[in-house]
Amino acid sequence: MRYPSRPFRLIEQAGEISIFFYLTIIACCRRMPKASFTKQIFKMGVESVPLILITGSFTGMVLSAQTYNQLNKLGAETLVGPIVGVGMVESLGPVLAALMMSSRVGGSMAAELGTMQVTEQVDALRVFGADPIRHLVAPRFLACLFVTPLLTLLADVIGMMGGHVISTNFFHIDAYSYVTQTKAYLGGWQIVSGVIKAFVFGGIIATFCCWRGLVTHQGAEGVGRATTQANVLSAIGILVSNFFLTIFLTQFHKAFLL
């Protein structure tokens, strides 16, 4: 049998990922090991909180400092709060939380499943009557869908708080006007659209990383390669889908909700 050339291999892989995603959705509709799901929620959610707090707060602070420097020239410092708020909630929060999840959780998912694949544990699951997608992928997929929006909301809040601290303490913007201006510009739709994005990003991370883990071969080197590729694939997936989601959600909002 001839091994397919690179372009054909890419098309083949796109097909494999689509089938894998379909099988995962089917598996999520069935009963799955509860203990595994709660364990994943803890690993992905609770253990990621410190990382999200650090990245979220510093991003909010940097955004606030840079925005202030520009708006100060125009005398529009009161807009720092809304820019930081909307920027964090609509785009930076979801993308940042998802990228952090992709590197911390996605890499670990790919490495864990990759190791199970090369040590024949995935084959053992199949031999003893268990579906690897239902046992290994579905709990991770659902946990990722559940946890990414929550971590995104946490990144949003902590980012805005970081921006608030810097703006009021270093740039002497009035705390009351910072909050009221932010409230005036930040609507419910921005929060909802951020959560929708985070939900999709969670799905992208789990699908790409679990799929890459389960197709690992060639021992320890293969596991290393799977981890790297899973991180790169999910990061690209997050950034590209962020663009399309932004366009789609904006059009959707204009067409149906305004």
Add this chain to the structure above:
Amino acid sequence: MSALIQIKGLCKAFFGKEILRGVDLQLNKGETMVVLGESGTGKSVLLKHLIGLMKPDTGEIYFKNERVDSLNEKQWLEKRKMMSFVFQSAALFDSLSVFDNVAFPLRQQGMLEEKIANIVRERLHHVGLPHVDKLFPSSLSGGMKKRVSVARALVLNPEIVLYDEPTTGLDPIMTAQISEMIIQMKKDYGVTSIVVSHDVKSALSVADVLVLLYEGKVYAKGTVEEFKNSKDSMVRQFLEGRSEGPIDPLRVRS
């Protein structure tokens, strides 16, 4: 006697490299077949085809005259209830304790926990590891892992057991114990077994049928007596474990 397992013209290639080149075999119910051969000649690949972990490029596999090589994963899940597999690397689940590893196939069948505990303890006792049930695979030696893997494979009293090098890495006493267990499973439950092995002594003690696989094809097949009395230089070289002979271990393989 009708053949329980039949393999016709099985071929498999990986990344353009042919591993199996038309394997034809058949095994009757209750028999133990030992597949011998050099490393890398496709013994484990052959075994994985028989339990649906791999699909052949060409060729056919039949169980009880029913063709199984084209079954989908869901159909295989049903078929695998009558089979079991002892993995070369033991393949114990890292995240589960020894007890949970052995209990895994029973839980998949929905058995009651009380009954599971008794069966698991009995099986672990059988492989000489009654006190390791709370340990995790990472704290076991290679040989202990192998024995737990054997206990897990036999826990459901399967009709067919496929052993991928079950005695590799074990001391001579434990090797004899595992060989004895294979013979006992056949006597007590009429289990049909296919054993892939490099261990000629163990192979001769458990086999009803011996097969020598060479470069992806069945080179020789016969009973233990036929193998012992064989004049074929390749069979003799393998049984006697000599580096000189028609099989050159350092040759470049195609």
